[in-house]
Amino acid sequence: MDYTNNTVTYTYKDDDISENFYFFNVLKDGRVHVLAPDTPDAVKIPPSDDVTTGVKIKDISINDDVSARVFLPPSRDGGGEKVPVFLYVHGGAFCMGSAFSVEYTRFLSTISKECGVISVSVEYGLFPTRLIPACYEDCWFALQWLASHGDLNFNEGQDPWIKDHADLTRIFVGGDSAGGNICHTLATRAGKLALPGRAKVEGMILIHPYFHENDRIWLYMCPTNDGPQDPRMKPAAEDLANLGCDRVLVFIGEKDFLRDAGKMYVKELSKSGWKGSVELMENLDKEHCFYLGNYLDEEAIAINERIKLFIRRGKANM
Incomplete structure (x- = not known):
């Protein structure tokens, strides 16, 4: 075989x-x-401006181990008011998937257009080439790098799209499946460690997030794990109480094997003492991460609309 x-x-x-x-x-x-799997999310494509959405797309290197695909919405061509940034972490059970795949490129291009945000889709280290916690460290480095664009002393390695057009006081982090799990750790760290400059994580978006206490697969992939109740897979109450963002949006699928894990995350976050607001949306009759392949499905379109509402609502309340 x-x-x-x-x-x-x-x-x-x-x-x-x-x-x-x-x-x-x-x-x-x-x-x-x-x-x-032999599916589109495993096939990498080169960056190319999206003629349908008008979004400009390019790939950048953040450091020797981390790269990203960046999406600039069409409204930025003329300058004007700066826009939020959406740092996205793809799924794939910590060992598959790519920010450069057909499906994630299409999804982030649509989100950038509809939400009017600069999207930064992170290409992080996968098991077994790099053992966990490399994926967590890579994404944390990407968030710090993004936030550093607001630091006047940070010059080397800046991206002009982010420097000229990004409102770093309005960073959103999001991801699906394993990427949602990684995003939780990003928000946890952001609650403990100040980001560079005036940068702030305003919200977190988890799509069918992957949490599983005593997960045999994850424990094998992460030889430095803290045991069956490792807080990265079973979020600790103290971490939830101190999430470094003001708002959280969680999607779950009715037929998703991780549905209960997503519901439990919302429940535990709500009772943790965290001062922010959390929203839950269930995709009826849908399985895990269906929206990536079935992007024209009504529920997939509903995900995009809910993300747009979530991001724009924050601006309306400012």
């Missing part, structure tokens, strides 16, 4: 497998092979 380990394909027999996980196999010789 042929399996893909992020970017490399290997051939081996079933007898060579010592341990089988849902997303990858561990071989007797110690190698780990990711069972990458």
